[in-house]
Amino acid sequence: MLNPGEPRPRRLRKNTAVRDLVRETAIASADLIQPLFVIDGNGAPEDISSMPGQQRLNTDDLCREGKILHELGIRAVALFPSLKSDLKSEDGAEALNPETLVLRAVRALKAAVPELQILTDIALDPYTTHGHDGVLTTDGSDVDNDRTVEILSQMAVLNAEAGADFVAPSDMMDGRVGAIRVALDLAGLSSCGIVAYAAKFNSAYYGPFRDAVGSSKAAGTTLLSKATYQLDPANARQAERELFLDESEGADILMVKPAGPYLDIIRMTREGTTLPVAAYQVSGEYAQIHAAANAGWLDLKRCRDESLLSIKRAGADLILTYFAKSWASEQNS
Ligand code: PBG
Numbered sequence: 001m002l003n004p005g006e007p008r009p010r011r012l013r014k015n016t017a018v019r020d021l022v023r024e025t026a027i028a029s030a031d032l033i034q035p036l037f038v039i040d041g042n043g044a045p046e047d048i049s050s051m052p053g054q055q056r057l058n059t060d061d062l063c064r065e066g067k068i069l070h071e072l073g074i075r076a077v078a079l080f081p082s083l084k085s086d087l088k089s090e091d092g093a094e095a096l097n098p099e100t101l102v103l104r105a106v107r108a109l110k111a112a113v114p115e116l117q118i119l120t121d122i123a124l125d126p127y128t129t130h131g132h133d134g135v136l137t138t139d140g141s142d143v144d145n146d147r148t149v150e151i152l153s154q155m156a157v158l159n160a161e162a163g164a165d166f167v168a169p170s171d172m173m174d175g176r177v178g179a180i181r182v183a184l185d186l187a188g189l190s191s192c193g194i195v196a197y198a199a200k201f202n203s204a205y206y207g208p209f210r211d212a213v214g215s216s217k218a219a220g221t222t223l224l225s226k227a228t229y230q231l232d233p234a235n236a237r238q239a240e241r242e243l244f245l246d247e248s249e250g251a252d253i254l255m256v257k258p259a260g261p262y263l264d265i266i267r268m269t270r271e272g273t274t275l276p277v278a279a280y281q282v283s284g285e286y287a288q289i290h291a292a293a294n295a296g297w298l299d300l301k302r303c304r305d306e307s308l309l310s311i312k313r314a315g316a317d318l319i320l321t322y323f324a325k326s327w328a329s330e331q332n333s
């Protein structure tokens with residue numbers, strides 16, 4: 001028996017109405033950004049086996065999907081091209097082709113749904129045969145940081161000219177945010193923003209995405225590892241330094257990636273900046289919830305909602321998530 005006057009915090013949980021009144025964190029469709037995979041041609045949508053419910057879309061289907069998402073209250077999408085292997089090369093030159101797939105997709109989507117904000121990924125991994133995010137040095141022992149930054153700056157300008165509202169450098173090269181900001185401004189594209197993948201960790205959770213865009217070659221199978229540019233999962237202080245640098249170089253939004261296993265980094269970012277904080281719930285986080293739900297071990301929707309809420313509660317203003325559409329479609333129904 002409790003004594004008279006002793007605390008009874010359960011009073012705030014006694015019924016739905018009270019729980020609704022005191023709820024601290026909520027998600028809105030406007031917080032969620034849907035990543036979308038794009039393919040060339042006019043073929044049917046292609047399922048991605050490790051990402052149930054996600055498909056590679058041709059540009060017409062992409063425009064249709066953009067309209068649906070916009071009507072559901074989603075404000076932004078992030079586009080990722082999946083290229084045929086004959087367009088990939090050692091130096092990823094296709095990234096600078098003014099008619100490359102992602103640029104055509106951006107133009108088409110901007111024309112179809114002008115209000116929908118478009119983010120494009122700035123990195124060479126969809127374009128290189130080795131799957132690395134940049135070009136390699138002549139002996140192939142490293143990613144050539146400075147040459148990669150030059151290429152990424154040109155790529156960002158092409159993306160912004162095509163109509164991307166935000167470019168999102170996801171390569172983790174040193175100095176790329178500052179170089180891209182200057183390149184955009186010099187090209188008269190100062191209204192294009194930068195969502196910096198500021199704290200991007202060398203994570204095993206990117207596996208299904210690499211299947212989706214066909215960049216799995218660099219996942220650690222080659223001598224050169226993405227660990228030479230992506231952050232060590234053990235290092236929060238290095239993440240803090242990367243976040244600080246990207247902010248000082250001119251990022252508009254700071255992103256942490258992955259999200260669920262890095263909630264401490266999201267919280268640290270929220271406390272250390274006045275910029276909006278984005279978090280990317282990556283392909284593997286999505287896949288593991290689906291896999292467990294498929295096996296009958298977890299409840300898909302409850303895990304989806306709890307995972308998103310946790311990311312929001314940790315301090316993310318925006319969440320890139322493959323669950324964006326499914327979450328938003330249930331709010332409106
Ligand atoms: C690469 C990029 C990756 C993701 C987004 N941009 C993969 C990688 O670094 O190999 C992963 C996203 C996901 O797993 O959902 N530039």
